Amino acid sequence: xxxxxxxxxxxxxxxxxxxxxxxxxxxxxxxxxxxxxxxxxxxxxxxxxxxxxxxxxxxxxxxxxxxxxxxxxxxxxxxxxxxxxxxxxxxxxxxxxxxxxxxxxxxxxxxxxxxxxxxxxxxxxxxxxxxxxxxxxxxxxxxxxxxxxxxxxxxxxxxxxxxxxxxxxxxxxxxxxxxxxxxxxxxxxxxxxxxxxxxxxxxxxxxxxxxxxxxxxxxxxxxxxxxxxxxxxxxxxxxxxxxxxxxxxxxxxxxxxxxxxxxxxxxxxxxxxxxxxxxxxxxxxxxxxxxxxxxxxxxxxxxxxxxxxxxxxxxxxxxxxxxxxxxxxxxxxxxxxxxxxxxxxxxxxxxxxxxxxxxxxxxxxxxxxxxxxxxxxxxxxxxxxxxxxxxxxxxxxxxxxxxxxxxxxxxxxxxxxxxxxxxxxxxxxxxxxxxxxxxxxxxxxxxxxxxxxxxxxxxxxx
Amino acid sequence: xxxxxxxxxxxxxxxxxxxxxxxxxxxxxxxxxxxxxxxxxxxxxxxxxxxxxxxxxxxxxxxxxxxxxxxxxxxxxxxxxxxxxxxxxxxxxxxxxxxxxxxxxxxxxxxxxxxxxxxxxxxxxxxxxxxxxxxxxxxxxxxxxxxxxxxxxxxxxxxxxxxxxxxxxxxxxxxxxxxxxxxxxxxxxxxxxxxxxxxxxxxxxxxxxxxxxxxxxxxxxxx
Numbered sequence: 293x294x295x296x297x298x299x300x301x302x303x304x305x306x307x308x309x310x311x312x313x314x315x316x317x318x319x320x321x322x323x324x325x326x327x328x329x330x331x332x333x334x335x336x337x338x339x340x341x342x343x344x345x346x347x348x349x350x351x352x353x354x355x356x357x358x359x360x361x362x363x364x365x366x367x368x369x370x371x372x373x374x375x376x377x378x379x380x381x382x383x384x385x386x387x388x389x390x391x392x393x394x395x396x397x398x399x400x401x402x403x404x405x406x407x408x409x410x411x412x413x414x415x416x417x418x419x420x421x422x423x424x425x426x427x428x429x430x431x432x433x434x435x436x437x438x439x440x441x442x443x444x445x446x447x448x449x450x451x452x453x454x455x456x457x458x459x460x461x462x463x464x465x466x467x468x469x470x471x472x473x474x475x476x477x478x479x480x481x482x483x484x485x486x487x488x489x490x491x492x493x494x495x496x497x498x499x500x501x502x503x504x505x506x507x508x509x510x511x512x513x514x515x516x517x518x519x520x521x522x523x524x525x526x527x528x529x530x531x532x533x534x535x536x537x538x539x540x541x542x543x544x545x546x547x548x549x550x551x552x553x554x555x556x557x558x559x560x561x562x563x564x565x566x567x568x569x570x571x572x573x574x575x576x577x578x579x580x581x582x583x584x585x586x587x588x589x590x591x592x593x594x595x596x597x598x599x600x601x602x603x604x605x606x607x608x609x610x611x612x613x614x615x616x617x618x619x620x621x622x623x624x625x626x627x628x629x630x631x632x633x634x635x636x637x638x639x640x641x642x643x644x645x646x647x648x649x650x651x652x653x654x655x656x657x658x659x660x661x662x663x664x665x666x667x668x669x670x671x672x673x674x675x676x677x678x679x680x681x682x683x684x685x686x687x688x689x690x691x692x693x694x695x696x697x698x699x700x701x702x703x704x705x706x707x708x709x710x711x712x713x714x715x716x717x718x719x720x721x722x723x724x725x726x727x728x729x730x731x732x733x734x735x736x737x738x739x740x741x742x743x744x745x746x747x748x749x750x751x752x753x754x
Numbered sequence: 755x756x757x758x759x760x761x762x763x764x765x766x767x768x769x770x771x772x773x774x775x776x777x778x779x780x781x782x783x784x785x786x787x788x789x790x791x792x793x794x795x796x797x798x799x800x801x802x803x804x805x806x807x808x809x810x811x812x813x814x815x816x817x818x819x820x821x822x823x824x825x826x827x828x829x830x831x832x833x834x835x836x837x838x839x840x841x842x843x844x845x846x847x848x849x850x851x852x853x854x855x856x857x858x859x860x861x862x863x864x865x866x867x868x869x870x871x872x873x874x875x876x877x878x879x880x881x882x883x884x885x886x887x888x889x890x891x892x893x894x895x896x897x898x899x900x901x902x903x904x905x906x907x908x909x910x911x912x913x914x915x916x917x918x919x920x921x922x923x924x925x926x927x928x929x930x931x932x933x934x935x936x937x938x939x940x941x942x943x944x945x946x947x948x949x950x951x952x953x954x955x956x957x958x959x960x961x962x963x964x965x966x967x968x969x970x971x972x973x974x975x976x977x
Contacts, residue, residue: 576969579858586856587939594938606842621908622934625947649937656940 300483301476308472313465320457327453331446335425336412342439343410343429350432358431359387366390373442379404380434394440395419403428404436422447482511486518498526531704538706538719542588546581553577591720595705598650598727610651612683612752613642616676619655623663631669638676642683644754646732654728657721658687658736658748665691665746683754688747694740702738725750755870757781758799760790760816761832762809766855770803773859774866787811794820799827801870803862806833806844814847821848828869830862860923860971867922882917884975887956887964889914898956908933909952916965916975925972949973 350358355378362376366389375394378386383399391397396417403411410429417424426440485502492500501522502515557574620636627634662672666689675686694702701707703726706719722736725748729736733753740746757779761767767783774781782799784790787808794802794816802820806813817829831844834855844852851865881890886899894910896903905913911933916924926945930936949965957963964975 576971579971580969582856618934622936622940622944625951626944628951629947652936653938653940656936656938660940660944 299480301473301480304476304479305469305472308475309465309469312468312472313461316461316464316468324450324453328446328450331449332425335441335443335446336427339412339425339427339439339441340410340429343427343431343437346431346437346439347429350435355386355432355435358435362387362389373444375438375440377438378431379428379436379438381405381407381436386435393419397440399438400428407436479511482509482515486511486515489518489522493522493525498522498529534707535705539592542706542719543585546585546588550578550581553581588720591724592705595720595724595727598724598731607645607647609643610646610648611641612644612651612685613638613640613676615648615652616655616674616685619652619659620674622656623659626663627672630663630666632663632666633671634674635671636674636676638674639678642676642678642754644683644732644752646752647728650728651732654725654750655685657725658750661721661748662687662689662691662746665689667691678754681754683752685750685752686747687750688745690745693742693744693746694738695742699738699740703736755779755800756798757866758790758793758802759783760785760787760794760802760808760813761805762786762807763805766805766832769859770862773863777863779866785809787813787816791816791819794825794827795823797825801827801866802829803866804829804831804849806831806835814844817844817847817849828872830865830869832857858925858971860968861925861928864919864922864924864928867919882914884917884920884964884977885962887917889917896956898960903955905952905955908948909955912948912952913956916973920975921977923968923971923974928972 346358346361349361353361358378362378365376366374372393375389375391375397377388377397379399380386381404383401383404385399394417396419400413403413407428407430410427412425412427415424415426416422420442422442422444424440424442426438429437429439431437482502489500489502501519504512504515504519506512553574557571616638617636620634623634626632659672659674666672670690672690673686673688675684675688677684698707703722705723707723708719726736729750729752734751737749737751738746739749755778757774759767759770759774759781761770761783762785764785767785771781771783782793784793788810790804790808791811793799804813804816808816813831813833817831820827820829828850829848830851830853831849832853832855833844850869853862853865880892881888883889888897889895889910890897891914894907896905896910896913912929915929915932927939929945930939949967953963953965957965966974966976968974
């Protein structure tokens with residue numbers, strides 16, 4: 293037995309072909325039986341009509357006239373397919389047409405004894421190839437007509453019908469398979485395209501996309517979904533690569549500094565006292581660099597945790613107005629140093645359910661960002677409002693602003709507008725802030741005009 | 755005062771042992787959970803510092819056994835894991851404080867002293883002073899050499915915290931935690947700015963500055 297590959301295309305083809313053949317068969321069977329019934333009933337009608345005719349003949353011409361009529365009937369068509377007999381109610385033959393072709397013809401005595409209406413019977417004689425349909429009917433007092441007709445003609449028609457069907461099947465079955473295969477191929481072509489694209493992506497060609505014709509069917513929906521997913525993967529990988537580059541850079545610089553500090557401390561060969569002083573300074577510099585590294589690693593983990601929404605899932609009722617006020621107060625001395633005017637306009641008594649520590653940190657990060665990028669004598673305006681079921685916090689600075697192409701990237705981990713990365717900070721503050729806003733069911737938006745300032749708007753559901 | 759240290763990392767253990775001895779404590783070091791537990795059950799220690807990832811017996815189990823035996827010495831947990839769940843877990847097992855590695859020694863020392871102070875049940879003072887500077891904790895006023903100093907509430911709390919820890923360096927993290935109730939480092943120099951503001955108020959016009967910066971560690975008011 294040939295084993296076909298178990299693919300969807302093959303299965304679809306087989307289903308299609310089988311369904312086609314099955315319905316063809318059903319149609320034929322129905323037609324066959326319909327034909328058979330129609331032909332049978334026509335023969336029966338003929339026989340019944342004959343009985344009626346002979347009744348009339350017997351009535352007008354008597355037994356003799358009837359006998360003549362019988363002879364005429366059989367002779368006329370030279371009809372060997374037919375027999376006609378006259379019987380009395382006991383089954384005794386009164387008259388009969390030629391029995392050359394009707395050897396062993398017999399009489400159903402049971403039927404004769406209580407015959408009122410004409411009775412139809414089927415029988416098959418050994419000498420005959422085909423079934424015979426016969427009728428017993430009263431044509432006069434004590435005279436019964438036994439009339440039989442071979443079904444040869446009808447059976448031949450049915451046989452032709454069978455032959456036609458068989459021949460037709462020979463053509464139709466392969467045709468059904470062919471059409472099925474064509475339809476199935478067409479149906480799975482889209483799936484094959486998607487699967488090919490998936491294989492390409494697996495081999496690292498992340499920019500491969502499934503071409504879409506615009507027919508809007510399910511396969512195309514699949515292709516579109518797949519393309520969206522592929523695009524998301526591509527951008528995630530790009531983001532991740534950039535992030536890894538940035539992390540590497542951010543780790544390498546403090547390590548480089550630590551290395552330089554230690555090396556220069558070791559190479560100093562002056563007198564003991566100045567060496568001791570040198571070592572002490574080297575140690576404290578190293579400590580500072582280590583702290584920076586530790587903080588970088590911790591913050592990276594915090595952002596990852598906040599983004600995954602797993603960390604600090606302890607929630608409580610938080611007075612966000614108070615939290616914002618405290619955060620503003622924290623930056624007061626810093627603002628004074630830089631002569632920055634900090635003007636908070638906070639609607640008091642706004643509460644929301646959330647994680648206090650993360651919300652504090654979100655606010656501090658945004659304020660820190662504003663302070664960092666606002667020049668001396670600048671302004672930072674903080675506004676907190678509540679409308680309906682939302683709390684909106686706006687932190688606007690008069691800093692250098694963010695160039696348009698970078699605006700959507702400021703929330704990315706390790707992103708810094710200043711590519712030299714000379715500014716203090718690790719580029720994680722805004723990522724953390726956004727992650728927190730999102731885990732609280734809100735979000736942060738940035739609106740910025742370069743060289744005029746930036747406004748961060750936090751929306752939190754109350 | 756006698757401290758028990760259960761820690762398998764010898765570098766960290768040496769670092770703590772050396773520091774604690776310098777700070778005037780007696781300290782014993784055990785390298786694994788089992789010997790550590792036996793030592794703790796001796797009952798001669800005033801405080802225990804327990805690392806969580808220990809050979810032979812896990813740190814949390816050590817704490818469980820110690821608490822089962824009704825030994826109520828203060829315990830500080832050290833761990834490289836830093837999620838809040840871990841912290842809560844440690845505290846629920848009966849630890850009194852939790853410190854994430856890496857940590858600065860001054861931070862550990864401050865926490866040790868705070869726990870020992872707490873367990874010795876000293877009565878809360880109504881005023882603290884250092885040299886010629888006095889803080890009235892009830893009226894929340896400050897005076898240096900008889901001259902009243904105007905302080906903002908946070909400045910007052912910061913100064914109080916520094917004076918209470920006089921002689922010990924307090925880190926920026928500790929200041930953020932205790933004075934602002936922020937359990938994270940805001941990154942920029944908000945503490946520095948606040949300290950320099952405070953300095954201006956209390957040290958300006960005096961020959962001897964009270965608040966000193968210890969580079970890489972934090973701030974200290976010397977006794």
